[in-house]
Amino acid sequence: MSGKPVYVLERSFDAPRELVWRTWTEPALLARWYGPNVATIVHRLEVKPGGLWLNEMRMGEKSSYQRTEYLEVVEPKLLVCLMSNADADWNVAPNPMMPDWPRTLLTTVRFDEAGGRTAMRLTWEPHLPSEAEIACFAGAIENMGKGWGAGMDLLAELLAELRA
Amino acid sequence: MERTGYDSSPGGLDAVFAALADPTRRAILARLAEGEASVNELAAPFAMSQPAVSKHLKVLERAGLIERDIDRQRRPARLKGEPMAAAVRWLEEFRQFWAASVDELDALLGALKRSEHARRRK
Numbered sequence: 001m002s003g004k005p006v007y008v009l010e011r012s013f014d015a016p017r018e019l020v021w022r023t024w025t026e027p028a029l030l031a032r033w034y035g036p037n038v039a040t041i042v043h044r045l046e047v048k049p050g051g052l053w054l055n056e057m058r059m060g061e062k063s064s065y066q067r068t069e070y071l072e073v074v075e076p077k078l079l080v081c082l083m084s085n086a087d088a089d090w091n092v093a094p095n096p097m098m099p100d101w102p103r104t105l106l107t108t109v110r111f112d113e114a115g116g117r118t119a120m121r122l123t124w125e126p127h128l129p130s131e132a133e134i135a136c137f138a139g140a141i142e143n144m145g146k147g148w149g150a151g152m153d154l155l156a157e158l159l160a161e162l163r164a
Numbered sequence: 165m166e167r168t169g170y171d172s173s174p175g176g177l178d179a180v181f182a183a184l185a186d187p188t189r190r191a192i193l194a195r196l197a198e199g200e201a202s203v204n205e206l207a208a209p210f211a212m213s214q215p216a217v218s219k220h221l222k223v224l225e226r227a228g229l230i231e232r233d234i235d236r237q238r239r240p241a242r243l244k245g246e247p248m249a250a251a252v253r254w255l256e257e258f259r260q261f262w263a264a265s266v267d268e269l270d271a272l273l274g275a276l277k278r279s280e281h282a283r284r285r286k
Contacts, residue, residue, distance in 0.1 A: 011266050015273040023269055023276075033272045036264035097257075122262070 005138035009122040017113035020120065021076035024109065048073055053081070054090055067092060068107075079109040082127055100136035102126035183227035188212070189220050193243065196230060200242035 013020055023029045027042040034040050035057045043054040053068040065086040072080035084092040084104040095101040104127040112119045126137050183189055192206055207217045221241055224230045231244045 009262055009266070011270070013270055013273050015277055019273060019276055019280075020269075023272060029272065029276075033268035034265050036261070036268050120266075 004125050005134065006123050006125045007137075010119065012117055012119045014117055016116060017076045017111050017118045020111055020118045024079060025075075046070070047079070052090075054086075063088070065090065077111050079107075081107050081109075083107045083124075098136065100130075100132045102129050102133040102137050104128065179227040180229065183223050183229055186220070186223075189224055192217070192220055192224065192241075193229065196241060196243045200240040202238040202240050204238070206241070 023033060025045070025047045027045045030045065030053075031040040031042045034055070039058040041056040041058065043056060045051075045053045047053070047070055049070055049072060051070045051073075053066075053070070055066045055068065057064050057066075065088060066083060067086035067090050068081050068083045070079065070081045072078060082104050085095045085101075087093040092103055094103055105124040106127040108121075108123045110121045112121075126133050129137070184193075188210060191210065195201060195206060195209070203214050203217050203221065206221075207214050210217065221230065221232065224241075225232060229244060230241045232239050232241045
């Protein structure tokens with residue numbers, strides 16, 4: 001085994017870092033981009049160590065809930081938080097779709113500014129995971145890391161054959 | 165026993181992807197996509213011994229990708245699509261959620277910049 005599995009997402013924005021920071025820390029702005037094509041309701045957002053972001057995403061009749069606790073906040077360059085799936089009472093709960101998906105992901109968001117642009121780097125790793133959670137997450141990111149290469153193409157082909 | 169939804173054991177994601185990493189096993193899956201087959205029938209096109217094919221079938225079975233009849237004499241294997249489909253759906257969902265969110269963020273930042281410029285020009 002090669003240590004803990006980590007999933008990384010990087011993106012560069014044509015905007016100064018202070019502006020990007022606001023989109024993560026002001027409820028009205030956060031709700032506008034987080035959770036595409038669903039109604040995102042930010043019930044609470046306290047961006048400070050120990051503070052909570054309680055987020056509801058409404059898809060028709062159904063809602064999914066996420067509870068995020070901030071561990072480290074360094075304006076405007078760093079957010080470290082624990083992102084969890086939650087029940088309607090904001091208790092950490094397993095993912096109903098995938099029970100072995102890590103309940104809590106240690107999430108680090110880093111913002112670096114260069115030449116008026118902001119590079120954002122997001123990393124997720126399982127927080128205090130069970131063996132099954134590690135296996136599930138590692139299996140997932142192994143394939144993401146390969147850029148949805150041969151394995152995923154093959155799965156898609158096989159599934160297409162199965163449906164035919 | 166009927167399995168519903170995603171089940172981590174034995175068909176966890178790591179087992180699924182390990183099972184799919186082997187070209188012979190992928191060929192076996194492709195053959196099974198056409199319909200169930202016995203070990204004999206599967207061994208023929210691969211110029212492989214029956215025990216070798218049985219080994220591959222065990223890996224695929226453990227990953228939850230195929231199932232085999234216990235009662236019948238020739239124990240035909242057949243594809244089981246659900247664990248694989250669940251793995252694909254979930255990977256797709258997580259990746260797409262964040263990719264699409266970040267696209268939205270990009271668009272939002274563009275709009276915020278434009279409105280700030282407009283404000284300054286007034």
